[in-house]
């Protein structure tokens with residue numbers, strides 16, 4: 426299962442934010458999207474997820490054009506998406522956040538993830554809104570990985586998460602990659618990027634300024650573009 430995006434242009438109203446970005450992700454790969462604040466990382470991910478219409482360009486999934494497919498339709502095709510903010514239903518319990526969208530409440534789906542993140546299992550009956558910001562991110566990460574989608578797109582999954590849980594998140598992503606799943610991950614934490622990324626695009630002002638396999642770029646070169 427592969428996603429290819431070609432010369433994506435999009436924005437808000439008359440404001441163009443993404444100015445012709447191309448890339449792809451193949452089975453077992455994780456593409457990291459990095460760059461300073463406000464350069465358009467979340468906007469690109471929203472467009473790939475179908476939350477924001479394209480002004481021009483195309484998105485294909487296994488060779489089929491899905492450029493105009495809505496968010497729910499892309500999810501049905503196996504493309505999961507976790508936005509940067511408002512990632513949980515605060516009035517619902519942690520358990521309802523994990524199972525509400527599913528047809529069954531089988532615990533097996535989350536068993537391996539609960540072993541990695543025991544905190545969530547102990548909080549199942551707690552209101553999700555009472556979790557800390559980092560714990561909410563962990564909950565949304567777990568919900569998305571539990572879908573076992575062929576492609577998961579995550580917007581800054583480690584924001585506010587404790588270092589030891591960030592390491593476990595990287596391990597969980599790498600386990601899914603080993604099974605052939607792919608990821609597109611917007612991320613500011615370069616430690617996490619180096620743990621999961623097979624390739625990287627660095628954005629600035631809505632354009633790609635650096636794009637290569639992670640091993641070819643290396644962390645120092647990425648850091649140079651992150652300096653304000």
Ligand SMILES: Nc1ncnc2c1ncn2[C@@H]1O[C@H](COP(=O)(O)OP(=O)(O)OP(=O)(O)O)[C@@H](O)[C@H]1O
Nearest residue numbers: 437440442460461462463464465466467468469509
């Ligand atoms: N809903 C919106 N309406 C209008 N402009 C928006 C909207 N969302 C984002 N923008 C603008 O688009 C530009 C890119 O924002 P975006 O959220 O994609 O950046 P980002 O790289 O994800 O930033 P951060 O690292 O802070 O998450 C910014 O100038 C932002 O103000």
Ligand SMILES: [Mg+2]
Nearest residue numbers: 466467468509
């Ligand atoms: Mg963002």
